[in-house]
Amino acid sequence: xxxxxxxxxxxxxxxxxxxxxxxxxxxxxxxxxxxxxxxxxxxxxxxxxxxxxxxxxxxxxxxxxxxxxxxxxxxxxxxxxxxxxxxxxxxxxxxxxxxxxxxxxx
Numbered sequence: 022x023x024x025x026x027x028x029x030x031x032x033x034x035x036x037x038x039x040x041x042x043x044x045x046x047x048x049x050x051x052x053x054x055x056x057x058x059x060x061x062x063x064x065x066x067x068x069x070x071x072x073x074x075x076x077x078x079x080x081x082x083x084x085x086x087x088x089x090x091x092x093x094x095x096x097x098x099x100x101x102x103x104x105x106x107x108x109x110x111x112x113x114x115x116x117x118x119x120x121x122x123x124x125x126x127x
Contacts, residue, residue: 040112041112044110044111044112047095047110048108048110048111051089051095051096051106051108051110052106052108054080054085054088054089055085055106057078057079057080057085058079058080058081058082058085059079059082060079061078061079062078062079082098085098086098093109094109095108095109095110096108096109096110097109
């Protein structure tokens, strides 16, 4: 949402718009990176393969977990093939509550 579309006298509206934009962008990036796990994204999309120049288009589950799923706070990587990626980050829960496993010291 453009800043000019927000009421000037409502700072809460500005904060909510910023949070919504950040949450939307992060969840989009998590799901986009998940597409790179286990498949070559160049053959799965109609994008020009030169857009991926200088970047490995494939991502290993462990690399994805290290980037996005640390302690299963933002998302959880599936343990089996029949499971889907679980994204916990949302507007209703911008910061996931720690579970017993993630609260334990590393």
